[in-house]
Amino acid sequence: MNTNLANPCSILIVDDMEENLIAFEAVLGPLHQHLVRARSGEQALKAMLRQEFAVVLLDVRMPGMDGFETAANIKRLDQTKDVPIILVTGTEGGADYAYRGYAIGAADFIAKPVDPWVLRTKVTVFLDLHRKNRQLAMSATGTDTDQLTEISQQLTEIKLLLSNRPEAEADTAALADRIAEVERTVGNLLPGRTATD
Incomplete structure (x- = not known):
């Protein structure tokens, strides 16, 4: 996988469960990127206003502001509207979750339990896209x-x-x-x- 170690990107991981955050960090650790945690939709929005992210992993089921509402808020802000969001869902959501997610601008879905290889591959695609967009903008x-x-x-x-x-x-x-x-x-x-x- 092409992960460009010299110029790491930031990845935002949003989940209200500590064990899920630890699992995502373990799976994404080999990519050698800057991993940022958020335990709620509100924390995610604050983090996104403070720094640039290449991709966001966003749990759908969270108390308070759920993943759909968080994603909708991310897509409403000029500063964050182009950041790709991968929604992380349980198996109970089905086609309704996919429809709602794509309707608010999610780029992709991944179901729990998460396959580490699939998650790393999807995230790597978005990291490469982010780097290419930055290179084009700089040139x-x-x-x-x-x-x-x-x-x-x-x-x-x-x-x-x-x-x-x-x-x-x-x-x-x-x-x-x-x-x-x-x-x-x-x-x-x-x-x-x-x-x-």
């Missing part, structure tokens, strides 16, 4: 920053050329070249445009 931000820096430098050069305007004729060609460079750079930032457009 897009880096590219935009580099291009905007280049535009800023080009505009500074144009400003200098304009400030020396009394020697107009010699600078006109240089100014036209600088403006064309800025237009190409800005065009490359626009969706659907390429460097040759």
Whole structure:
């Protein structure tokens, strides 16, 4: 399994039973990720507002705010709406639980008793997806920053050329070249445009 030990992600485990939390930690421990516990829906929501999670394992049957209500609240918040939720259910829920879970935005289900291999495999898929999304976001931000820096430098050069305007004729060609460079750079930032457009 690909778990990227150098850059661990956080996994939120939500269950009101201590023995279930211990079992999940034992099963997920070999993934070498940062495991965070919550004993209630309220604790889960607070944890999610404090840090970023790659995936949430959420028990359906809890006192107070149950798993469905917790999941619905997670999906309502802009900060947490895209975090995948795996609902953990007993065998008694059946198709009704699946329908309710998918309707509120759960990404997957796993039934108790939990098969350790299946749970690790499902969580690993979401960890890999989370890492790829972060890499895409970082590479897009880096590219935009580099291009905007280049535009800023080009505009500074144009400003200098304009400030020396009394020697107009010699600078006109240089100014036209600088403006064309800025237009190409800005065009490359626009969706659907390429460097040759």
